[in-house]
Amino acid sequence: MRLPIVCFCLLLQALPGFTQTPAIYDVVIHEVMPKPSPVAGLPPYEYIELRNISTTPVQLSNWRLAVNRREVALPACLLQPDSLLVLCTPGAVSSYNIPNIRGIDRFPAIADDSALIVLYDAFRRVIHAVDYHQGWYAGGKAGRGGISLEMINTAFPCSGKVNWTASTAAAGGTPGFINAVAANTPDVSKPDLLFAAIADSIHVLLHFSRTLDSALAANPAHYEISGGLRVTSCRVLPPVFSSVELQLDAAIRPQEVYTITSNGVADCNGATSNTYNSVTLGIPQQPVGNDILINEVLFYPPAGIPEFIELYNASGKVVNLNELRACARTAGGGLGVFKKITTSGRLLMPGQLLALTTNKDLLCSYYHCRSPENIQEVSSLPSMPLDGGDVVLLRVDSTIIDELPYTSGQHFPLASELQGISLERLQYQLPASDAANWHSAAATAGYATPGWLNSQRRGDAGDSLNIALLPEVFSPDHDGTADVTQLSWQLPAPGFVGNVTVYDLQGKPVRYLARNILMGNTGYLPWDGTGENAVVLPPGIYIFFIEIFNLQGYVKRCKRTVVMARKLN
Template identity: 75%
Template structure:
């Protein structure tokens, strides 16, 4: 006798029947990694889960792992769109919520960083979160008492961009909807960030986001130059943002290869159209002088991280896991070595790479023209604001490069030093030469992490050139000649510029630059707006340009431009 469908459903409900969950049916929804000093919640760590599927999920025999320490979850039927808070048994009674369970041997949640993985009863990864202190945007909550909350459950694999410090007055929302919850975010693209090698036959690709495992595991989506094919590939759990490729033939020493991806999507179906190729080669051991310190920011603005930029001055491919950074004490001894990264990311010949503790904060403040040349690390050496010594070395303590810096190396006419990096002028001169460093140009944003330095030593043939183009511009936002651009090429570093725009009556209408430190090359744009933020009338305008340096060089120019308007 067949039971009616209604009866079957009733029996299943009474038995607590659930379907086998899929990945992301249950997500890690909130994390309290550092509960003290308290902001309003009890002083205990917790993890909140949320069922974002349309069916109940039985959590019996599921596991939560924190930095590889695991705990077994109790039997609990998590209903659709419901929350469950997990914590140590001693913390349960401190929260006045029913949807909470104490977990025996609840793993400690590290303050600075942790990989949290949720496994189902069959040990399949359901969700994973790899947080670090940089997720506390703007430094909010980094001292403790504020949780990290997921913004939008529709993008569970978007990582850092889908998390934010709780805005609740109590510091978190355990058992309740997240305070930072929002309907839309920019989930970003699954950019190919860098490659490392396990051996000459195996390449590990690092992507910025969790991938669609089925698509990413297809060898046909990867092409390697040099006549080498991809025989097999494996998407590595639990974050599924690393893909290991097995090549048909070993990579050859000193050769450089390119790997191109095609249609590798993330779990939201997004595909990167820009950062989808990478160059690589077999790494070689770095020798002194082959990797150089190129730029440093040791006095950042409040809430912005420091950075140290490296330059591969050799023809070798260098693995970053061979390098360390540290500070040197006044007595000559080394402070604690800072490993740049565990994986052997490859630093290619001629490549720049800025090392920082928070890419999002750094590139939110400075213009990172080449975001692929920014590498996040756990910590940097101490860099006092007045003076210090930064050492780049190998794990065996062999010094590769060393920079003794002081704030006196900044441009002497600078009114303040906060937020201005020091740039190396010449890679052929030693870092210890104090005259080989200069403040980054104001016109370059006061720092150039991951990009060529705005200041460089004069080379033979460098000349002084000024150009103002186009000669006629029309600021009507039609996409054609909406701005006039003043560009320059200077014969060396350390030049200062003043640019004043006059009308035909000789009245100054816009101060485009006042004692601005210029880079060797650059530009300033004018959109026809006057000093009082009002659009100026059409007509002829005169640019008065003054460039000078502290050594007594002064030069002036006058250039005219016509601002036109369309007739109605």
């Protein structure tokens, strides 16, 4: 279906019904082609598509389009309701067989990996903004080029990433036509408070996951800060309106950690968050060697899932991540291209973990992200070859903070498949260059722990070995009480392999809960009373036979019993 467009000269503004004062989101950035090559089917040119989603015509004369702060003026054009307009360089116009296209002199280049695109009206008001990055493509071949990014549902123009995806059109995009991915998909995400940054001694920046309701978010009554300080005023920052600048009544004191809490702050769709609404902050200090450590890496991810690098603040300092970069060593041993970790001044607090990835949603769709607030999206990561490489964490001035030379040989020797398994650091006190200080993540932890305590570590579990099966009596009747029993353990070191088999009183194996699984220092395996055929077994006494061993020759075998009961009618 082709959507019509009618462009008239400025004189038509004088006619009745042909003018309006535009409101925010009346016209939206509807489709973007940031990397047209290699060609999938469309001409090899960048373009930006606008759509009028209001019910009245909008005159675009004196409007401005900015891409990463480079602005151009839009031509006089009356954009009719539910109409599209494709913008590109003048030389590209003839390559598209569509009427609703305009060439723009000095059309701003659209960066491949990330760009902030802002549409301003004639009064310099933000009408729409899209802050995309490579992760919006959700992995796969689409991000390699020739495929556009399309908005899914125009009912949620301020929803950001969750409302955009790679075009599914055979040609790689739909310039001048309705988006191939268009759907009435709901938006159920919430405006979580992600982190804080310090602008100066009396100004704090709060960064939310969503575009906010500016009127609500600008009310100081919605924010509280510890340490006897008070928020006197605040403003929501354009053009994305997902950050709030707070002004305090007194200066933040050095060496003190503060907690800021937001309450009742709604996003542009009216949703509020009751889960992640509190962050800590303090005055940052410059990190030195081994203050920030590389703690976990996933360099061979499952198909379609992004890599990640996890950092750990091993110091007592608050560190501004804007001062840090990541890179890979080149074949000649030099430092490769520096990759920014953040440009927002995010603070890494003492003892905090932070996983860096290009697509948080995709990563957490595969792995269990227990603390999603500890995962930071970046536009790109350093190159991490499958067989081995060298990841460097350093300051902007090239001072090296930590460095990890890794190989696939550092994985657990008995692992039959390395894809999808991360390498975890065993001890903070030992250098990252010590190959023995790294171990494959445990199977019982999902093979990776981004933003969470490593499943394999040395020195935390002590010398004890504890295995427990609780509750000792359970009833799998789905009444919400003791429906499963859980085998849990605490092991003295990393690298243990486990087998767990459930037997009935006649000595017959009825369920193989684990077969040669790589166990973490701590972990658990639940049992819901079903056998190998997924059918609930009869009530009675069952015996867990547990065998654990490691490559150093340690072997431990033990039994635990459990009673599976049934309620009487």
